[in-house]
Amino acid sequence: MLKPIAALTLSGALSLFGNLAHADWQDTVADAKGETVYFNAWGGSDNINAYIQWAADKIEAKYDVEVKHVKLTDTANAVNRVIAEKAANKNTLGSIDLMWINGENFRSMKDKGLLYGPFSDSLPNYKAYVDPNARQSLTLDFGTPVDGMEAPWGMAQVIFMYDTATLETPPKSTQELLTYAKKHNGRITYPRPPQFLGSTFLKQALYELTPYRKALSQPVSTIDFDKVTAPLWHYLDQLHPVAWRNGRSFPKNSEEMIRLLDDQEIDVALSFDISAASVQINKGNLPESTRSYVFTNGTIGNTHFLAIPYNSQSSAGAQVVANFLLSPEAQAHKQHPTVWGDLSVLAYDKLNNEDKQRFDDLPKGIATLSISELGKTLPEPHSSWMGALEKEWQKRYAN
Amino acid sequence: MTKTLLSPAYIMIIGLLGAPIIIGLFGILFPAFGYFPALGAQNWTLHYWQQLFSAPGLLSSVLLSVFTGVMVTIMSVWLSISLVAITYQTQWYKRLQSLLSPILSVPHASIAIGLLFLLSPSGWLLRIISPELTGFLRPPNWITVQDPFGLTLTLALIIKETPYLLFVVAAAIYQLKPSQTLETCQSLGYSRLTTWRKILLPQLYPLIRLPILIVLSFSLTVVDMALIIGPNTPTTFAVLLLSWFNDSDLSYRYVASAGAIMLVLLIAGIIFVWELTRFLLQKMARRERINGKRSGIGDLLLLIGALGGAASFVISFLSLVILPIWAIAKRWRFPDALPSQVSFSNIAQAWPVLSSTTIQTLIIAITSTLIALVVSIFILELLRSNAKTFAANKRFFGNFYSQKPLLFLMYLPILLPQIGFLFGIQVLLISFDANGRYSSVIAMHLLYVLPYVYLTLSAPYQSYNQAYLLEANRLNHKPAINFITIKLAMLKASLCTAFAIGFSVSMAQYLPTLIAGEGRITTLTTEAVTLATSGDRKKVGVFALVQIIFPILVFFAAHTIPIHWTSWRLKLKSILRGQFANRT
Numbered sequence A: 001m002l003k004p005i006a007a008l009t010l011s012g013a014l015s016l017f018g019n020l021a022h023a024d025w026q027d028t029v030a031d032a033k034g035e036t037v038y039f040n041a042w043g044g045s046d047n048i049n050a051y052i053q054w055a056a057d058k059i060e061a062k063y064d065v066e067v068k069h070v071k072l073t074d075t076a077n078a079v080n081r082v083i084a085e086k087a088a089n090k091n092t093l094g095s096i097d098l099m100w101i102n103g104e105n106f107r108s109m110k111d112k113g114l115l116y117g118p119f120s121d122s123l124p125n126y127k128a129y130v131d132p133n134a135r136q137s138l139t140l141d142f143g144t145p146v147d148g149m150e151a152p153w154g155m156a157q158v159i160f161m162y163d164t165a166t167l168e169t170p171p172k173s174t175q176e177l178l179t180y181a182k183k184h185n186g187r188i189t190y191p192r193p194p195q196f197l198g199s200t201f202l203k204q205a206l207y208e209l210t211p212y213r214k215a216l217s218q219p220v221s222t223i224d225f226d227k228v229t230a231p232l233w234h235y236l237d238q239l240h241p242v243a244w245r246n247g248r249s250f251p252k253n254s255e256e257m258i259r260l261l262d263d264q265e266i267d268v269a270l271s272f273d274i275s276a277a278s279v280q281i282n283k284g285n286l287p288e289s290t291r292s293y294v295f296t297n298g299t300i301g302n303t304h305f306l307a308i309p310y311n312s313q314s315s316a317g318a319q320v321v322a323n324f325l326l327s328p329e330a331q332a333h334k335q336h337p338t339v340w341g342d343l344s345v346l347a348y349d350k351l352n353n354e355d356k357q358r359f360d361d362l363p364k365g366i367a368t369l370s371i372s373e374l375g376k377t378l379p380e381p382h383s384s385w386m387g388a389l390e391k392e393w394q395k396r397y398a399n
Numbered sequence B: 001m002t003k004t005l006l007s008p009a010y011i012m013i014i015g016l017l018g019a020p021i022i023i024g025l026f027g028i029l030f031p032a033f034g035y036f037p038a039l040g041a042q043n044w045t046l047h048y049w050q051q052l053f054s055a056p057g058l059l060s061s062v063l064l065s066v067f068t069g070v071m072v073t074i075m076s077v078w079l080s081i082s083l084v085a086i087t088y089q090t091q092w093y094k095r096l097q098s099l100l101s102p103i104l105s106v107p108h109a110s111i112a113i114g115l116l117f118l119l120s121p122s123g124w125l126l127r128i129i130s131p132e133l134t135g136f137l138r139p140p141n142w143i144t145v146q147d148p149f150g151l152t153l154t155l156a157l158i159i160k161e162t163p164y165l166l167f168v169v170a171a172a173i174y175q176l177k178p179s180q181t182l183e184t185c186q187s188l189g190y191s192r193l194t195t196w197r198k199i200l201l202p203q204l205y206p207l208i209r210l211p212i213l214i215v216l217s218f219s220l221t222v223v224d225m226a227l228i229i230g231p232n233t234p235t236t237f238a239v240l241l242l243s244w245f246n247d248s249d250l251s252y253r254y255v256a257s258a259g260a261i262m263l264v265l266l267i268a269g270i271i272f273v274w275e276l277t278r279f280l281l282q283k284m285a286r287r288e289r290i291n292g293k294r295s296g297i298g299d300l301l302l303l304i305g306a307l308g309g310a311a312s313f314v315i316s317f318l319s320l321v322i323l324p325i326w327a328i329a330k331r332w333r334f335p336d337a338l339p340s341q342v343s344f345s346n347i348a349q350a351w352p353v354l355s356s357t358t359i360q361t362l363i364i365a366i367t368s369t370l371i372a373l374v375v376s377i378f379i380l381e382l383l384r385s386n387a388k389t390f391a392a393n394k395r396f397f398g399n400f401y402s403q404k405p406l407l408f409l410m411y412l413p414i415l416l417p418q419i420g421f422l423f424g425i426q427v428l429l430i431s432f433d434a435n436g437r438y439s440s441v442i443a444m445h446l447l448y449v450l451p452y453v454y455l456t457l458s459a460p461y462q463s464y465n466q467a468y469l470l471e472a473n474r475l476n477h478k479p480a481i482n483f484i485t486i487k488l489a490m491l492k493a494s495l496c497t498a499f500a501i502g503f504s505v506s507m508a509q510y511l512p513t514l515i516a517g518e519g520r521i522t523t524l525t526t527e528a529v530t531l532a533t534s535g536d537r538k539k540v541g542v543f544a545l546v547q548i549i550f551p552i553l554v555f556f557a558a559h560t561i562p563i564h565w566t567s568w569r570l571k572l573k574s575i576l577r578g579q580f581a582n583r584t
Helices: A002-032 A046-063 A075-087 A102-113 A124-129 A174-185 A197-211 A212-219 A225-242 A254-262 A276-283 A313-323 A328-335 A353-360 A384-397 B007-031 B047-053 B059-085 B092-107 B108-120 B124-129 B151-178 B179-186 B190-222 B224-229 B237-247 B254-289 B297-329 B345-385 B389-397 B406-414 B418-431 B436-460 B467-475 B479-490 B492-508 B511-517 B524-532 B537-584
Strands: A038-041 A065-071 A096-103 A150-155 A159-163 A268-271 A290-293 A299-307 B327-329
Touching: A002 A313, A002 B327, A038 A046, A038 A075, A038 A313, A046 A065, A046 A313, A046 A328, A065 A075, A065 B524, A075 A096, A075 A102, A075 B418, A096 A102, A096 A313, A102 A299, A102 A384, A102 B179, A124 A313, A150 A254, A150 A313, A159 A254, A159 A276, A174 A197, A174 A225, A197 A212, A197 A225, A197 A268, A197 A299, A197 A384, A225 A384, A254 A268, A254 A276, A254 B047, A254 B151, A276 A290, A299 A313, A313 A328, A328 A353, B007 B047, B007 B254, B007 B345, B007 B406, B007 B418, B047 B254, B059 B092, B059 B151, B059 B190, B059 B237, B059 B254, B059 B297, B092 B151, B092 B297, B092 B492, B092 B537, B108 B151, B108 B224, B108 B297, B108 B524, B108 B537, B151 B179, B151 B224, B151 B297, B151 B389, B151 B436, B151 B492, B179 B190, B190 B237, B190 B254, B190 B406, B190 B436, B224 B237, B237 B254, B237 B418, B254 B418, B297 B327, B297 B537, B327 B345, B327 B537, B345 B389, B345 B406, B345 B436, B345 B524, B345 B537, B418 B436, B418 B511, B436 B492, B436 B511, B467 B479, B479 B492, B492 B524, B492 B537, B524 B537
Parallel strands: A038 A065, A038 A096
Antiparallel strands: A096 A299, A150 A299, A159 A268, A159 A290
């Protein structure tokens, strides 16, 4: 007699639970109505800004949520603002609702309790389309567990660009890059660490050069840093004298490298944006003969995320935005090579046919590599490596 | 007994000027010693000072900053004074004045970018002469910009600061009545340049001391120009501090705060050494000044300085010309001297953001400058009407009760490094929930606009012959109306100039806009600096173009309106009277 009742109750509870989750999201959408979401995201790239504006228009029409893009020069500015707000005890009416965040900033904000959540794994589009096991970087952001505190937005991978009119066979490994630089004085360089692409170049080189590759997934404090990194410094000591401006000066970022490539000051440029070459050819910033390539043994790739500060005024609206940005529609549009070209975080297999078609229909930019051409993605080292490498670099080369 | 000076108006002004400074300073002082409750840090410690002093590259960064700051100041003082001495009483003096406004009004970042486009190995200079003269089909691997000694940064700052000092000198020189002195001395057989050197310049220095110190402090702490054209291995100290403030490792914030305090002390020390050196030099040069020689080799220094000054004008002109060319370029590769494809699409693409940003920028600039003008006039009148009390109080109680604290407070924000100081204020704005509003942005701009407006206005205002107004009041006792129609009307040229200066100062503010506006309120400058980090020369060219247009218009108006005001007013009056006459 009791059993069926228990079963009934249990199934009732379960179905109630399912409804509750669904109802939760409905509540979130209802709460979000009329809210304004201040989306703080790096604003240095026109095509990304235009994409955010596109999404903002869609979200406004669909959910009655207004998205305002606060264009940052450096995400750290937004982190600083949240800190300042906490300092001023402004714990509910924060000025940032959603932020585009990288692994380092994520770690420090998560550690300091400056984030809202967990929220990401309960977003409907996350549950429907994201396969957390597809890539390690979806759950481990530079070695810091994501724990639902940030929602994946896109995937990036280091690519190299060169002009086929001046360079026939580009150097396809860290070692070949040095050989090339020795032959062509001043034509090779990399962004100045601690700019993240510059730091990534250090990690890429370290990954290829060190015999202790396994140590990279460990926190720096637990390994012998000098022993593991010695080959990297030896390499850079050789590279700098034959590098662009003799290693006395370094480009600020990928955009400056692209400009230098177009000016023919350098022969190889780096980017974390796989469609950078196509986008810049289209804008008249690179010659038509520019192409992209990756190293034979793979390049470093990662996932970038969206997070909500703990004191967001419109956390419901922010979740609605994050959820929309995870939709197949938004992700496919983002991957369009002249829109942005940022890789989707969705699992292709989980999509329905119509959505699969969206991705199949995407044109490929003239100089954009396909997923298979991108080859192997090397994982980011533990997040403690970044700071350690930057500091050592600063000590050795910027002193 | 003397009237007490502690009138409500005076106390209010002191309070308003002092509060942000005190809060800003404590906002960096506490974290420097480890007290920052927001991050759960409540333990006072000297640890961050140790970390600061052991930071790699600290010494070379500081030396680099000191070198550029001092070099810039020496050079731009030399060049600007030489230019005035050489061109004074010639038609070039007027031409120079009209050249000043575009360069004065262009934001620092734009000049730096223009210079980068001009001087880099793939820059315009080499494009013009390549490959014909150089044989270069590709840019050479030269270090012409971002050199490790900061020479191009120094050049960029000299180009920007020389016109500023020239402007200040031209405004101050009035009071010395140089024409009379020159006439007298020349009739005694002294050469023009010697007269300047021996008689006029020593009198001039006290009048332009503060602007010189502002240049010194600014050059030592500039961030945007150093980011664009300064060296990066190592960077200048201010840029190093910025990177610490922005470090994702939050503990660096404390080190940055300690560094900001160190920067303040460093500036104070350098100002002290600067003044001491000047004092000693003046002492040493005394013998030469009074030796009765009618000319001397020293005159040559002024001549060379003027040539250097002229060169700096030419370079800045070229750096400004190249920006609009980039604004309409579609394809422009090395070694083409001009773009191979031209298009207005850059401007069309930028238009939506441009138009709304421009309106916000104008609202902020005009409002803050008008407030600054009113406050400046109020303070100047307060000082004038209490001049006797000030003198008496000073006699009884010392400097503290003189006007000095007030002026000191007003100028302090521009002498303090923006970086750090402004973060301290940010906490205050947030706790009043005043961040991201027009009023806060305007208030923050006022911190920087007010001193410049006051500085520009005070000398001509204080040298105004009050007898005109007194006479007017005797003839027709309407003090308020006479104040406007007689005193302010007679000072309209100075008022217009002060407005133009304030306007362009507001236009150029980056950090204050960013911190008070929270990115919700943007100006042409914040947008341009954001774009500048993208390295897109075309976009930057478009924004620089628009940034230049408005200040130039205002400067042009400030120059033209006072000259034609009276004739226009009379013409208008006669037209109105004519109509009136016709009707009757």
